[in-house]
Amino acid sequence: xxxxxxxxxxxxxxxxxxxxxxxxxxxxxxxxxxxxxxxxxxxxxxxxxxxxxxxxxxxxxxxxxxxxxxxxxxxxxxxxxxxxxxxxxxxxxxxxxxxxxxxxxxxxxxxxxxxxxxxxxxxxxxxxx
Amino acid sequence: xxxxxxxxxxxxxxxxxxxxxxxxxxxxxxxxxxxxxxxxxxxxxxxxxxxxxxxxxxxxxxxxxxxxxxxxxxxxxxxxxxxxxxxxxxxxxxxxxxxxxxxxxxxxxxxxxxxxxxxxxxxxxxxxxxxxxxxxxxxxxxxxxxxxxxxxxxxxxxxxxxxxxxxxxxxxxxxxxxxxx
Numbered sequence: 001x002x003x004x005x006x007x008x009x010x011x012x013x014x015x016x017x018x019x020x021x022x023x024x025x026x027x028x029x030x031x032x033x034x035x036x037x038x039x040x041x042x043x044x045x046x047x048x049x050x051x052x053x054x055x056x057x058x059x060x061x062x063x064x065x066x067x068x069x070x071x072x073x074x075x076x077x078x079x080x081x082x083x084x085x086x087x088x089x090x091x092x093x094x095x096x097x098x099x100x101x102x103x104x105x106x107x108x109x110x111x112x113x114x115x116x117x118x119x120x121x122x123x124x125x126x127x128x129x
Numbered sequence: 130x131x132x133x134x135x136x137x138x139x140x141x142x143x144x145x146x147x148x149x150x151x152x153x154x155x156x157x158x159x160x161x162x163x164x165x166x167x168x169x170x171x172x173x174x175x176x177x178x179x180x181x182x183x184x185x186x187x188x189x190x191x192x193x194x195x196x197x198x199x200x201x202x203x204x205x206x207x208x209x210x211x212x213x214x215x216x217x218x219x220x221x222x223x224x225x226x227x228x229x230x231x232x233x234x235x236x237x238x239x240x241x242x243x244x245x246x247x248x249x250x251x252x253x254x255x256x257x258x259x260x261x262x263x264x265x266x267x268x269x270x271x272x273x274x275x276x277x278x279x280x281x282x283x284x285x286x287x288x289x290x291x292x293x294x295x296x297x298x299x300x301x302x303x304x305x306x307x308x309x310x
Contacts, residue, residue, distance in 0.1 A: 011296055014310040015268045018299070021245030022269050023253070025163045026171050028178075033158075036179050037151055040186040 136198050139189045154182055160270075161206050167253060167265045169210035172217070181209050203272075203280045207262055214258050252302045260295035263288055 133141070135153060142150035158178065165177050184205045192201055253261055262281060266272045267288075274292075278285045303310050 014296055014300055014303075017245070017303070017308075017310055018249055018264070018268050021249040023167060023246055023250040025159060025166055026174055028158065028162065029175050032175050032178065033151065033154060035175075036154060036182045037147065039179060039183055040150060041147060043183055043187055 136195050139185070139198075142186075143190065150186065153185075157202065158182075161202070164203070164206050164265060164270060165210050167269060168207065168258070168261055169213040170217075170254075173213060177209050177213055181206050184209070197279070200276060200279050203266070203276075204282075207266075207280060210262075211258055248303070248306060248308075252299050255302055256295055256298060260291055260298065263291045264295045264299070267292055 133149075133152075135156065138149045138153040138156075142148070142153065161181050162174060162178050165181070166174050169177060181202075185202060188201075188205070192198065253264065256264065259281075263277055266277045266280065267274070272280070274285050274288050277288045281288070283291075300310055
C-alpha cells in the first residue's frame with residue numbers, strides 16, 4: 001500500500017525515521033472489550049434498511065441522470081402541449097371563419113389575442129368567395 | 130469466523146448476534162487505537178476507543194457505500210481524535226514556537242530525550258492537528274493520498290500541501306534536536 005511516488009528523495013530518511021520510531025500503541029486496558037460490548041448493548045442501533053424511496057430519489061437526482069431526463073421531459077412537453085394547441089387554434093379558426101361563426105366567436109370569447117393580420121387576410125379572402 | 134469480512138460481521142451483529150461485533154472489535158481495535166494514540170495522545174485513549182466503536186455500532190446501518198467501510202471508520206476515528214484535541218485544548222499548544230519549548234529544557238533533558246520514540250512523539254505533538262493527521266495517516270498508517278483526502282474530506286492537493294509542510298516542520302524539529310534527516 002505504500003506509495004513511494006508520494007515521497008521525495010529527501011523525505012525518505014525522515015519517513016524511515018518516523019516509521020522506525022513510531023510511538024508504541026499503549027496496551028489495551030483489561031475489560032475495555034467487555035465495556036464496549038456492554039455499551040453497545042445499551043445503545044439503540046437502527047436496523048439495517050433496504051434501499052429507501054429517498055435513496056432511490058437521490059439516485060434519480062444524480063446530475064448525470066436528472067439533467068438529461070429533465071431536458072427530454074421538457075422537449076416532450078413542448079411537443080405534446082404547445083404544438084397541438086397552435087395547430088388546433090389555427091385549424092379551428094379557419095374552420096369557423098368558413099362557416100361564418102368565427103367573428104362572433106371571437107367577439108363573445110375575447111379570443112382577440114389570436115387575431116392577427118394574416119388571419120384577418122385569410123378570413124377576408126374566404127368571406128369574399 | 131475468520132473468513133467473514135468486516136462488513137458481514139457488522140451486518141450479522143445487527144441481525145443475529147452482537148457477539149459478531151466482538152470479533153469486529155478484536156480485528157480493528159489495534160489499528161484504531163494506534164491512529165487515535167498518535168493523533169490525540171494517550172490520555173483518554175480507552176474512552177476515545179470506546180467512542181469510536183460506539184459510533185461504528187450506531188452509524189453502520191446508515192453506511193450506504195459498503196466499499197468505503199475502511200474510509201468511514203478512519204473518518205470517525207479522526208473526528209473523535211480532533212474532538213478530543215479540541216476539548217483538551219491541545220490545539221493551542223501547536224502555536225507554541227519550537228524555541229519556547231527548547232528554552233525550558235536543560236541540556237541534560239535534551240540528552241535524556243534522545244530516544245527515538247520519545248523524540249517522534251514529541252515532534253508529532255508540535256504539529257497542528259491537521260498536519261499531524263496527514264503524517265500519521267500517510268507516513269505511519271501508509272494510506273494513499275487519495276484515501277486521506279476522502280477521510281479528511283479535503284482535496285489531494287491539500288493533502289500533499291499539508292504533508293509537505295508537516296514534514297518540513299518535523300525536519301526542522303529534528304534538526305534543532307541535532308538530527309539531520
